[in-house]
Amino acid sequence: MRDVAIIGLGQTPVAEHWDSSLRDLATQALREALTDADISDLSSVDAMYVGNAYGAPITSQSQLGALLADLGGLRGIEAYTVEAAEASGAAALRTGYLAVASGAVETAIVLGIEKATDRVGADHLRARGVSLDADYEAIHGATLPALAGLLMRRYMHEYGIELSAFENFSANAHLNGSTNANAMFRNKLKPGAFAKAPSVAAPVSLFDGAPDADGAAAVILTSADRAGDLVPQPIHIAASAVATDALALHDRADLLTLMAAQRAAQKAYAAAGIGPDDLDLFELHDAFTVISALTLEATGFAARGEGWKLAQESLIGREGSIPLSTFGGLKSRGNPIGATGIYQAVEATLQLRGAAGANQVADARIAMIQNLGGLGSTAITHILRA
Amino acid sequence: MDSQNRPIDLQTERVAFAGTGEIYSFTTVQEAPDGYTDQAPYVLALIKLDEGPLITAQMTDLDGHELTIGDRVEMVTRKLTTDGTRGVIVYGYKFRKMLPQN
Numbered sequence: 001m002r003d004v005a006i007i008g009l010g011q012t013p014v015a016e017h018w019d020s021s022l023r024d025l026a027t028q029a030l031r032e033a034l035t036d037a038d039i040s041d042l043s044s045v046d047a048m049y050v051g052n053a054y055g056a057p058i059t060s061q062s063q064l065g066a067l068l069a070d071l072g073g074l075r076g077i078e079a080y081t082v083e084a085a086e087a088s089g090a091a092a093l094r095t096g097y098l099a100v101a102s103g104a105v106e107t108a109i110v111l112g113i114e115k116a117t118d119r120v121g122a123d124h125l126r127a128r129g130v131s132l133d134a135d136y137e138a139i140h141g142a143t144l145p146a147l148a149g150l151l152m153r154r155y156m157h158e159y160g161i162e163l164s165a166f167e168n169f170s171a172n173a174h175l176n177g178s179t180n181a182n183a184m185f186r187n188k189l190k191p192g193a194f195a196k197a198p199s200v201a202a203p204v205s206l207f208d209g210a211p212d213a214d215g216a217a218a219v220i221l222t223s224a225d226r227a228g229d230l231v232p233q234p235i236h237i238a239a240s241a242v243a244t245d246a247l248a249l250h251d252r253a254d255l256l257t258l259m260a261a262q263r264a265a266q267k268a269y270a271a272a273g274i275g276p277d278d279l280d281l282f283e284l285h286d287a288f289t290v291i292s293a294l295t296l297e298a299t300g301f302a303a304r305g306e307g308w309k310l311a312q313e314s315l316i317g318r319e320g321s322i323p324l325s326t327f328g329g330l331k332s333r334g335n336p337i338g339a340t341g342i343y344q345a346v347e348a349t350l351q352l353r354g355a356a357g358a359n360q361v362a363d364a365r366i367a368m369i370q371n372l373g374g375l376g377s378t379a380i381t382h383i384l385r386a
Numbered sequence: 387m388d389s390q391n392r393p394i395d396l397q398t399e400r401v402a403f404a405g406t407g408e409i410y411s412f413t414t415v416q417e418a419p420d421g422y423t424d425q426a427p428y429v430l431a432l433i434k435l436d437e438g439p440l441i442t443a444q445m446t447d448l449d450g451h452e453l454t455i456g457d458r459v460e461m462v463t464r465k466l467t468t469d470g471t472r473g474v475i476v477y478g479y480k481f482r483k484m485l486p487q488n
Contacts, residue, residue, distance in 0.1 A: 125419035137442050139466055139478060141415060141422035146430050149413030150442075154432070157411070157455050201413040201430075250432055250440035255410075 001101040003224035005234035006384070008037025009346045013182045014215040014334035022059050022115040023071055029216035030072045030111060037220045037231060039107075045220075046105045047078040051092030051112040053085050053338035057127035059115045068111060078105070085131035086287065088112070089341025090371030090380035093219070097240045097382075100221045112342030113216040124212070131374055133248035145209050145288070147249050147375055149201035152290035154255055156203065159305045163203050166289035167194040168311035169324075170207050170331055173286060176318065177328020179358035184213050184334030210287045210329070215336030217343045235349045238274075238366070239383040241267035247377045256305075258291075260379035261298035261370060268368065268381040269300075276300040279383075280364040281351055282322055283344040285372040286329040295370065323361045326351060341371035341380065352386040405461030406484070407435040412445065412453050421467040433459055433481055446480040458484040 010032025012025050020028075039045065048069050056062045065079030084091040089112035099105035119127055129138040137147065156163070170189055177183035189207060197207035227234035243263035246252050253259065269275055276299060284299075286292045293307035301322060302310055310316055316324040327333050327347040330340060348367035350356045356364075370381045410432040418426035429445040431453070445453065446464055459481040466478040 122418060122420040122423045125417060126421065129419050138419075139476070140430065140442055140444050140480075141418055141425065141428060141467070142430055142442055143415060143417065143419060145417070146413050146415045147442075150411040150430065150432050153413060153455070154411040199414070199416055201415055201417075204413070248442065250442050255432075255440070 002103060004097050004100045004221050004237045005224045005227035006219050006237065006345065006349050007222055007227050007231045007234050008033045008039065008220035009218065009349050010036060011182055011217040011343060011346050012215050014184045014213045014336050014343070016117045017115070017214040018117070022055070022061060022113060023067070025115065025214060025216035026068045026111060026113045027071050029113070029218040030068070030109065033109065033218035033220050039220070042073050045074055045077060045107050045109055047099055048072070048074060048109040048111060049092040049095045050079065050081045051089035051110065051338045051342055052081050052114060053083060053088045053131065054114065054116060054127055055081070057130050058119050058124070064113065068113070084378045084380070085373035086285070086335070086337050087341060087371045087373035087378040087380050088338035089343070090369070090382065091242070091341070091378070093341060093345055093382060094240050094242055094380055096221045097237055100223055106226070107220065107222040109218055109220050110342060111216065111218040112336070112339030114337040114339045115214050116212040116337055117214050128212070136248050136250070143201065144374065145204050146201040148209065148288040148290060149204040151249065151255065151375060152203050152288065155290050155293065158256060159308070161308055164195050165308045166208065166293065166311060168313060168316070169286060169289040169292040170194055172313060172316050173325040173329040173331035176326050176359060177332025180327040180333060183328040183332050184211060185332050204288060208289050210331045210335040213334035213336045215334065215339050215343065217339050217346050219342060219345050219349065233353045235352045236385045237382060238385040239268035239271035239381070241271065242378070242380045243267065244378050245376055247374070249375060256294065258294045258298040258376040258379065261295055261372065261376050264379040264381040265299040265370065268383050272383040272385070274366065274383070279322060279366055279368050281326050281348070281361045281367045282324055283326065283329070283348055283367065283369040284324055285370055286325050286331050287335060287372070291372065291375060292324070294376070299370065318359070318361050326356070326361055327359050341369070344369040344371060345382065345384070348384050352384055401437070403435050403437055407433045407459055409453060409455050409457045409459060410434040410440055411455060429453060431481065444480045445482065447482040451483060453483070460484050
């Protein structure tokens with residue numbers, strides 16, 4: 001296996017893009033990434049891997065590899081979709097990484113795309129439900145926020161903590177998102193607003209869960225050997241790891257341990273030869289605040305039952321010991337589901353290039369990104385290095 | 387037999403549960419998916435069966451009564467959803483609070 005580097009990136013704003021189609025968004029991100037990598041000769045692109053979760057149930061469109069390669073002027077190349085629910089983006093990144101690392105492919109585009117808001121309300125929730133356990137969760141009217149509510153209430157019960165303990169995960173995400181021009185919600189969270197937000201699936205509220213959104217993001221990968229000759233600042237993929245847990249929440253060996261997140265992070269730390277203390281920032285999958293708390297426990301930042309204690313601006317803010325969600329995370333930047341993992345890669349790459357503008361974490365050299373499918377049924381971790 | 391030659395048994399085992407257990411966690415679903423909107427808001431719970439496993443199910447017959455982690459519950463058969471407006475009715479399990487024994 002050879003080293004792989006990111007040489008280009010592109011992203012659309014994350015929003016409810018009612019005036020843009022899946023095709024519009026995908027081609028916009030693709031064009032931006034090719035420009036960023038200074039690629040004008042498209043024949044140098046060998047493959048494209050598309051991260052997408054709900055193209056079929058929401059947009060009535062599958063086989064995005066052929067469609068988007070064609071629209072991107074790449075007709076003929078190897079291209080297909082990789083799906084792992086909300087972790088589809090990172091799964092596509094992993095596929096691109098393996099293709100380039102193995103030597104089978106020289107240059108690959110990894111594109112995350114989701115057009116999630118073409119369906120709304122009950123129709124949207126039914127489409128989203130296809131990635132839950134159909135026979136044992138969705139059949140009972142479960143939704144992802146409801147399952148997060150079950151997890152959060154149990155967490156609060158076992159560790160004896162109040163709802164307000166989670167507030168700063170959301171507040172930090174919104175503070176960081178407020179300076180990200182591509183973020184969906186750029187408002188700061190008023191102190192106390194978190195506890196008073198309308199309930200979605202108690203104790204999960206509107207200010208706790210990340211909003212589904214539309215967006216597309218792309219990164220271009222090539223071998224590290226070539227990357228240095230092509231762009232001034234290639235960013236290296238120091239580790240790429242995947243792990244899975246039971247699909248249904250009730251089948252987990254321990255409800256309050258995100259085992260897949262733990263395993264994927266451990267594999268990634270081992271591959272990169274580092275530990276949590278070496279990270280300059282962590283783009284975690286903050287779809288719900290309890291997932292942030294459990295992720296910090298699973299990835300070695302906190303002991304069991306103590307992840308919520310990190311929800312303090314002095315620890316997770318941009319100047320804290322482990323900055324989280326530095327461009328707003330899923331909560332404030334928004335959750336363009338199958339594209340989210342690529343947004344994380346784009347944001348971490350900008351940080352490591354020192355090109356994060358108002359969102360810059362000072363002297364960022366090593367970043368971890370972790371993308372979860374469902375509430376941690378799939379966990380995909382990448383470590384990037386400047 | 388060494389581990390390399392041991393056959394892997396993926397046969398599922400059939401187990402009959404008593405249908406009783408306790409509330410492990412619960413939530414109220416305010417926004418329901420298509421097929422469940424006529425029941426919303428409804429209470430979804432994780433139930434720890436007396437035999438050990440957790441399962442996900444809706445609570446029924448609450449009639450406004452509060453629910454607490456640890457409450458004793460029992461299984462009942464109820465309609466879960468209908469497959470479209472004129473489709474097949476899907477029956478399955480829900481749980482209700484057990485009445486105090488006198």
